Amino acid sequence: MFPIVRRLPLNLPKSIPLLHSSALNLTAITTPTSSQTLDFDDTHRLFSSSPTSSLISSLSHLYAMAFSPLVDLGITALRSRLISETEIGRRAIKATAYSRFCAGEDAESAAKTLTELWGRGMRGILDYGLEDAEDNAACDRNLAGFLHTVEMTSSLPRDSVSFACVKITAICPITLLERVSDLLRWEQKKKTIDLPWKSHSLPILSPSSPLYHTPSSPPPLSETEEQDLRLAEERLTTLSQRCSDFNVPLLIDAEYTSVQPAIDYLTYSAMLRFNHNDRPIVYGTIQAYLRDAKERLMLAVEAAEKERISIGFKLVRGAYLTRETELASSLGAASPIHSSIEKTHACYNDCTSFMLGKVVSGSGSVVLATHNFNSGKFAAAKAEELGIDKGDQKLQFAQLKGMAEALSIGLSNAGFRVSKYLPFGPVDQVIPYLLRRAEENRGFLSASTLDRQLMRKEIKRRLKTMLSGRG
Incomplete structure (x- = not known):
């Protein structure tokens, strides 16, 4: 039985071992030849829907966020209650990162x-920016918002929302x-542990998972904990059913490794109930x-098939990245993260190739959420090589609002289906999200200059056109 949820008003408060199965063999994956699908040279066409004022504003933000001392200062401000819990502080955050x-x-x-x-030819992913609920009452309130x-x-315009x-x-x-998550990891480690609350699911951990x-052996769930888990399952079922009713697919975010096994368990259980079309x-x-x-990824897909x-x-x-590295170090363990950005890029592209193959076979769908131009080009070329229609709903690209604008456009x-990730909510509720974006930007924006180069090139072109009297 689903929990009764009170309707809220519209203004809501605000290196892997070889596997035996040939189905999991990635050795056949090849790097696609360079594709001319994506054109970043013609900035006039690329930014034709962007007003000059918007380009100048975006460019100034990008330069600011590529300046590490300023990013560090922003992170300190976001973490400071003195800043985030004052009216002046909230206004400052709202006018900048928010x-x-x-x-x-x-x-x-x-x-x-x-x-x-939608007017610019892109879709939106709606994300009510809440996380880390502490009790069932908060969970119910959050569910009502979702x-x-x-x-x-x-x-909203038909097909303008790609996902919730x-x-x-x-x-x-x-x-x-x-x-x-502790119990699921112990089950993976010992194999004989009994988890009476566990429903049918897809593989959650792999032989290489940390x-x-x-x-040590965690105690079993208490009766109260089992009841709370059933309530959580019912909330996800309620939300999934509502998404099914409104034909809006549901993206379930990944989080930190200390809780990811439980997240995957709940996600896969919901997949088994709702993904029959x-x-x-x-x-x-x-x-x-x-x-x-x-x-x-491969284990879950093979099981789903x-x-x-x-x-x-x-x-x-x-x-x-910072959280995972510090936690592993504090426990005397190796980081669960690849040892270099190059290995992360290679893993991302391997997973992309694998999922694009499932799009072709008809068994899988993929959202390629990336701000990396090379990964975008790789995926576009691979899709073209495999003969995937650019408008195929089973292949979509996504970038965060405020990032990788040139790649999105x-x-x-x-001709690909592209969405921007649109988190929303009161300033104080989305600060954890803003912190992650700031920390992510420290590496991303300081290492990538293409967005800035393209915007600067287009602004110069417009200025030259205006001064020559042709615009």
């Missing part, structure tokens, strides 16, 4: 941003996710910076 990366304080503001995107977000899509998004930590208490979080309703997320990412369900995954690089201009 306005760049977030779509507004409520669902209606996000809808306005999404409609503007349900409202899904219901609101019926008032949820973090399991918003609808299941974080301490329970840690307990369930188990250092759980050094050609188009998946429930999508999981694979973080390619994790060393076991490729193996876990045996279950005869459609499976969908969002592929990302990952956003918890270039993919969209080439």
Whole structure:
């Protein structure tokens, strides 16, 4: 029986061992030849829908966020309660990082941003930016917000919303996710442990998955914990059903490794209940910076094919690098993250090739969430090589609002389905999201200059045209 949820008002508060199965063999994956699908040379066409004022604003933000001392200062400010809990501080955050990366304080503001995107030929992924609920009451309140977000899509332009998004930590208490993850890791380690609460699922961990979080046998779930887990399952079922009713697929975000096994368990259980049509309703997320990412992806897909369900995954690089590295070090374990960015890129592209093969076979769908131009080009070329239609719903690209604008526009201009990730919610509620973006940007924006180069080139072209009297 599903929990009764009170309807809220519209202005909501704001290196892998070889596997025996040939189905998991990636040796046949080849690097596609260079494709001319994506054109970043013609900045006039690339930025034709972007006003000059918008380009100048975006360029100034990009330069600011590529300046490490300024990013460090911003992270300190976001972490400081003195800043985030004062009216002046909230206004400062809202005028800077918040306005760049977030779509507004409520669902209606996000809808306005999404409609503007739709007018530019792109779609939106709606994300009510909540996470880390502490109790069932908070989980129920959060669920109501997610349900409202899904219901609101019926008032938006048809097909303008590509996905709704949820973090399991918003609808299941974080301490329970840690307990369930410990038990799942111990089950993987010992094989004989009995988990009476565990439902049918796909493989959650792989032989190469790290188990250092759980050094000793954890106690079984108490009756109260089992009841709370059932409530969390019911919340996810309620949300998945609502997404199915409104024909809006649900992206379930990946989070940090201490709770990811429980997140995958809940995600895969929902997949088995809802993904019986050609188009998946429930999508999981694979973080390619994790060393076991490729193996876990392949195991889950192979199992889904045996279950005869459609499976969908969002592929990302990952956003918890500092947290994961520090935790592993504190426990005397090796980091679960690839030892170099090059290995992460290679893993991401391998997973991309694998999932594009499943798009061709009809058994899988993929959202390629990347800000990396080389990965975007690789995926576009591979899709072209495999004969995947650019408008195929089973292949979609996504970038965060405020990031990789040129890549988003270039993919969209080439005919691919592209979405921007639109987190929304009150400033104080989305600060954890903003912190991850700031930390991610420290590496991403300082290492990548292409967006800035292209915007600068287009601004110069427009200025030259204006001065010559031709514009």
